[in-house]
Amino acid sequence: MSQTAIKVENLSKIYRLGxxxxxxxxxxxxxxxxxxxxxxxxxxxxxxxxxxRANRGESDIVYSLRDxxxxxxxxxAVGIIGRxxxxxxxxxxILSRVTTPTTGRINIKGRVASxxxxxxxxxxxxxxxxxxxLNGAIxxxxxxxxxxxxxxxxxxxxxxxxxxxxVKRYSSGMYVRLAFAVAAHLESEILIVDEVxxxxxxxxxxxCLGKMGEVSKGEGRTVLFVSxxxxxxxxxxxxxxxxxxxxxxxxxxxxxxxxxxxxLNAIRHDRKRDELKxxxxxxxxxxxxxxxxxxxxxxxxxxxxxxxxxxxxxLELFSQITRSSIEVLIIIFNSNGEIISTLNSNxxxxxxxxxxxxxxxxxxxxxxxxxxxxxxxxxxITQDSVSLSYDFLIDVPLFEITSILTSSNWNxxxxxxxxxNKVNWK
Amino acid sequence: MVIEPQNSLFExxxxxxxxxxxxxxxxxxxxxxxxxxxxILGPLWFFIQPLFTTIIFTFIFGNLAGLSTDGLPQPLFYxxxxxxxxxxxDCLTKTSxxxxxxxxxxxxxxxxxxxxxxxxxVSNLVRFSVQMILFFLxxxxxxxxxxxxHMNLYVLLFPVLVLLMALLGLGLGLIIxxxxxxxxxxxxxxxxxxxxxxxxxxxIYPLSAAPADYKWIIELNPMTGIIEAFRFGFLGEGELxxxxxxxxxxxxxxSVIIGVVIFNKTEKTFVDTV
Numbered sequence: 001m002s003q004t005a006i007k008v009e010n011l012s013k014i015y016r017l018g019x020x021x022x023x024x025x026x027x028x029x030x031x032x033x034x035x036x037x038x039x040x041x042x043x044x045x046x047x048x049x050x051x052x053r054a055n056r057g058e059s060d061i062v063y064s065l066r067d068x069x070x071x072x073x074x075x076x077a078v079g080i081i082g083r084x085x086x087x088x089x090x091x092x093x094i095l096s097r098v099t100t101p102t103t104g105r106i107n108i109k110g111r112v113a114s115x116x117x118x119x120x121x122x123x124x125x126x127x128x129x130x131x132x133x134l135n136g137a138i139x140x141x142x143x144x145x146x147x148x149x150x151x152x153x154x155x156x157x158x159x160x161x162x163x164x165x166x167v168k169r170y171s172s173g174m175y176v177r178l179a180f181a182v183a184a185h186l187e188s189e190i191l192i193v194d195e196v197x198x199x200x201x202x203x204x205x206x207x208c209l210g211k212m213g214e215v216s217k218g219e220g221r222t223v224l225f226v227s228x229x230x231x232x233x234x235x236x237x238x239x240x241x242x243x244x245x246x247x248x249x250x251x252x253x254x255x256x257x258x259x260x261x262x263x264l265n266a267i268r269h270d271r272k273r274d275e276l277k278x279x280x281x282x283x284x285x286x287x288x289x290x291x292x293x294x295x296x297x298x299x300x301x302x303x304x305x306x307x308x309x310x311x312x313x314x315l316e317l318f319s320q321i322t323r324s325s326i327e328v329l330i331i332i333f334n335s336n337g338e339i340i341s342t343l344n345s346n347x348x349x350x351x352x353x354x355x356x357x358x359x360x361x362x363x364x365x366x367x368x369x370x371x372x373x374x375x376x377x378x379x380x381i382t383q384d385s386v387s388l389s390y391d392f393l394i395d396v397p398l399f400e401i402t403s404i405l406t407s408s409n410w411n412x413x414x415x416x417x418x419x420x421n422k423v424n425w426k
Numbered sequence: 427m428v429i430e431p432q433n434s435l436f437e438x439x440x441x442x443x444x445x446x447x448x449x450x451x452x453x454x455x456x457x458x459x460x461x462x463x464x465x466i467l468g469p470l471w472f473f474i475q476p477l478f479t480t481i482i483f484t485f486i487f488g489n490l491a492g493l494s495t496d497g498l499p500q501p502l503f504y505x506x507x508x509x510x511x512x513x514x515x516d517c518l519t520k521t522s523x524x525x526x527x528x529x530x531x532x533x534x535x536x537x538x539x540x541x542x543x544x545x546x547x548v549s550n551l552v553r554f555s556v557q558m559i560l561f562f563l564x565x566x567x568x569x570x571x572x573x574x575x576h577m578n579l580y581v582l583l584f585p586v587l588v589l590l591m592a593l594l595g596l597g598l599g600l601i602i603x604x605x606x607x608x609x610x611x612x613x614x615x616x617x618x619x620x621x622x623x624x625x626x627x628x629x630i631y632p633l634s635a636a637p638a639d640y641k642w643i644i645e646l647n648p649m650t651g652i653i654e655a656f657r658f659g660f661l662g663e664g665e666l667x668x669x670x671x672x673x674x675x676x677x678x679x680x681s682v683i684i685g686v687v688i689f690n691k692t693e694k695t696f697v698d699t700v
Contacts, residue, residue: 015698093533095429096536098532098533098536098697099697101430104431105429106429108427108428109427112427112536114535116534120531120535121535123456125460125463125464126456126460130455134452137446137452137453139535140537141448143451166463
């Protein structure tokens with residue numbers, strides 16, 4: 001039916017971590033010798049690791065992108081979402097030919113205009129008008145094209161009055177307005193936009209979003225858009241690609257589904273709770289270790305509960321020391337990372353003595369008033385709130401709350417409500 | 427369009443370069459306009475540097491050191507050398523930092539990278555032409571007072587010489603800038619190296635006055651043949667032979683080819699290494 005605009009096959013990109021400089025000649029030689037003369041596999045590709053910025057790896061070679069595959073149809077507006085360092089920008093850079101992939105192949109139909117940054121190549125000494133020409137040309141416009149659109153660009157930017165003033169005298173907002181105005185008038189089949197709208201006032205942001213929507217819907221152009229703002233992704237795109245540690249586990253999803261899945265998976269989706277060491281902070285002294293964390297008696301599966309249910313959290317601790325009282329701190333937050341609740345055992349003068357060997361602690365949240373979604377926890381075992389923790393787990397998946405409301409339209413919104421209130425209608 | 431990891435060594439995207447020719451002119455215009463913005467003398471500054479260098483050279487090398495100028499008027503002799511040398515040296519040094527200077531733009535937007543060094547060569551050409559005007563004024567003056575020099579038909583080689591200087595500077599600059607992305611050390615060598623290279627050409631002394639022992643070093647310098655030809659055409663003194671000029675031509679062609687190829691290879695991954 002519709003044609004493929006971008007087809008990405010087995011795309012990978014590796015980076016070397018740390019300082020590049022000393023010893024590169026010998027490495028270059030080694031690599032050249034092994035691949036070109038011995039026809040071996042590239043030694044650096046073999047030792048590459050998954051892109052995970054939080055965990056320290058063994059090797060200093062990292063896959064920023066690994067085996068990415070997807071296809072985008074003409075006229076689609078596609079959002080790319082993922083955590084910081086998931087490879088979003090690298091993907092855009094490769095698509096806009098700023099850098100090349102290490103392996104893989106991309107087929108692109110049509111001219112690509114990329115906006116990884118607004119105002120690239122603006123020269124502070126030149127006037128706004130001169131910069132429109134320069135920036136336009138850098139983005140790939142011919143002079144004739146700019147001549148034709150000059151009035152429209154100036155009009156869109158809303159800085160007509162200062163158009164013959166050097167841009168170094170501009171406010172940063174005016175600067176961005178002018179720069180985006182140029183970019184928005186590019187005639188290309190494919191438009192790639194990184195998160196560049198963060199600057200500029202609300203009015204202008206709206207105008208830009210409007211223009212981009214117009215571009216994809218009205219003119220049938222393909223748009224790729226990266227943002228951390230789920231609102232604008234939702235507003236602008238119909239499909240989305242989730243990047244996670246440099247991989248895409250799914251093909252394109254509808255944006256609503258993708259955002260839901262992303263927020264669900266936002267925090268270490270693929271790990272169950274039975275391996276608690278995955279969540280452990282490094283600087284703990286380990287005299288008391290959390291061996292097991294159970295929700296309503298279930299220690300490994302992420303169970304589903306309903307709003308209003310009681311939630312019982314149990315901790316199995318293994319201690320090497322004796323303490324007359326310890327403090328248990330649990331912070332519950334939702335998949336957007338918003339803190340929902342902080343529970344501290346000291347608040348209710350709860351005293352728990354710890355002896356060498358196994359100990360257990362249990363508490364119950366009665367009639368939880370959480371709205372639907374996934375919940376995560378930070379759990380610390382300390383003594384009297386001193387900075388040293390005996391044990392400290394972060395981002396542990398706790399449970400999923402499903403809604404009991406029937407008007408699911410509102411409930412399913414990715415940026416929905418935080419709290420469930422049980423009310424009686426009369 | 428297909429994006430793949432390692433394209434062939436000689437896939438230079440020259441078609442793309444042509445498509446972006448408007449950008450080339452706009453970059454040249456930018457360089458020219460931004461050079462004299464907020465100055466009082468404006469483009470006059472283009473004159474001042476070669477003029478002062480000529481005066482200094484005339485004083486130090488001509489009067490104090492008493493170096494021979496093959497019987498030519500000293501200012502005219504130095505001016506010819508300086509103008510030609512400056513064009514080459516500017517092309518070389520500016521091109522040699524092209525990746526470093528434009529890392530930001532190159533990291534954000536694609537256009538054929540070759541446009542940048544080409545725009546530098548053309549910008550410098552503008553500067554060079556302005557300086558040639560100064561040189562012509564001087565030639566006119568010395569002709570008027572009937573000084574001892576003879577312009578001859580070889581002056582018609584001038585466009586070829588300019589092209590040679592431009593390409594030689596471009597080629598060497600491209601090689602250096604490609605290497606500096608990985609090995610920064612070269613960047614420090616370049617300013618020093620260019621200065622050293624100037625003393626190993628015939629900018630401040632004629633080839634005939636070079637000591638026989640070191641003459642081969644000077645002749646090895648590809649700029650020597652060009653400057654000698656330049657001087658011979660305009661002033662009638664200098665050693666212009668098929669050998670010296672032919673050697674310069676060959677070195678130029680070789681360095682441009684190597685330069686463009688390794689520049690092209692580097693451009694693809696330099697964003698990750700700079």
